[in-house]
Amino acid sequence: MMKKKGLQITNNHGWTIERLQEQERRMKNANMAKRIAVIRLIMQGYLGIQVAELLNIHRETVSIYVQKFNQGGMDALLERHYAPGRKPYLSPDEERELRKMLEESTPADEGYGIETSWNTRIIQHVLEEKFSVTMSRGGICDMLHRWGFRYTHPTYTLKRANPQKQKEFQQEMELIKKTCPTTQS
Template sequence: MKVLRITNDHGWTPADLRQYEKTIQNVKMRQRVMTIRLIMERYTGKEVSQLLNLHRETVSIYVKTFNQYGMDGLVTRQYSTGKPAYLTQEEKEELRRMILESTPEKEGFGIDANWDTRVIQHVIYEKFSVTMSRSGIYRMLTGMGLSYTRPTYTLAKADQNEQKQFLQNMEMVKKTSRAI
């Protein structure tokens, strides 16, 4: 059975670690320091894992990390940056400019008067050689501060007086049709 040991204390004593634990706000980081302190106080890895409700491998990893990198390596957490974006920031800005200032027809992408995810999907493929799903495009647009709405049409040549007269006639027809 392998015994966990602190091979390089990096100048830390159990008393120093106990004081340092009290200053740490993050519970997970405090637990890491507590793990090292308990190992320094001659608890076994199995006992520490039971006391702190950690897996024994996790205790072993914390001790290995502390031995190798010291306290800085133990309490700093490196997060993954995630999957890279499909479009660069410049490409997103160009797409945003196109959507806000133009129409698909003006940009040479068909006869559509409005942008929708199908048209944007085609534009992204043609312009940037990137294939994206329509739901991914929707999420990207939301992240860019754009919202998707259905277009509403207004008839530019419509006569307001004729529309009012039509609505009045419709009301009259409704009233008279009920009487029959």
Template sequence: MKRLKITNDHGWTPRTLRKEEKKIKNISLRQRVMAVRLVMEGYLGKDVASMLNLCRQSVAFYVSLFNEGGLDLLLDRKYPPGREPFLTLEQQQELKQTILTHTPAELGWDIASSWNTRILQSYIREHYEVDMSREGIRKLLHRMRLSWTRPTYTLAKGDAEQQQAFEKQMDLIKKN
């Protein structure tokens, strides 16, 4: 088996790589730098792989990335784009504003005074023609930084005099 070599160090030394390792928070990226540093210090690829609990081919790949483009290419991770969201960003913002400024009863959805996933599921289906699961809606709300709280009710037609009389009675009861 051929020994791994750092053919182009791009100005990095094992000491500077060690300092860079300490700054990196992502563990998989830190392992990449550590693998290159250990090879640079003279360890065999299979020994580096066993020390870092990596595959031997991964260590060889990291060394080739480093030789080709330095630390920038080694730390560059291209993640797949992922699934396209059900609602566009504009629709999500519109939904968020609706949730924050209106109750379902105001918009003619049920007699409820607060939103829940079941009502939102019907609302999204009706307005955006998109079928989403209730769990998907819950995750969407979480990504929009909305949290569930118990609804707070205010009595709009409450009589102030009766409320004060009630509070006085409660104070008398507490004292006795």
């Protein structure tokens, strides 16, 4: 009866077990550290199925990592291709134009009614009219969050308000709150 031969590192690309351990420790991404651990354990003589059990990954994944490392070394092992994702609704130039508009002007300045602050309904109208883009208000909200914008309710300041009288009123209210017995049920 012949003993089955396990996975082997056919080209170590100059990596030793000690160097792999050090690289594994320095790796911030846990998934990438696990890939390095696969190679280290195979170099230490573990079988692919043992490595899969130890690291809680599929045995075929172990084979894929060994194959990648043998072919292209550490760069090939750690290379990760992400799905391209959905094409953005706005081009980079259109995004810059819209961001500048939101940061530097009001809807009234741009000729979109008499509003003094932007909301998703107005932005939706701007997108349709100016860029021929239809987006849901939720999608607009997500886009604004990606850009670092946060939704706040507009506050009003009274131009002729007396700051001294306001402060006195606030102090008086605090005093009333402290001295007034609260009804408890």
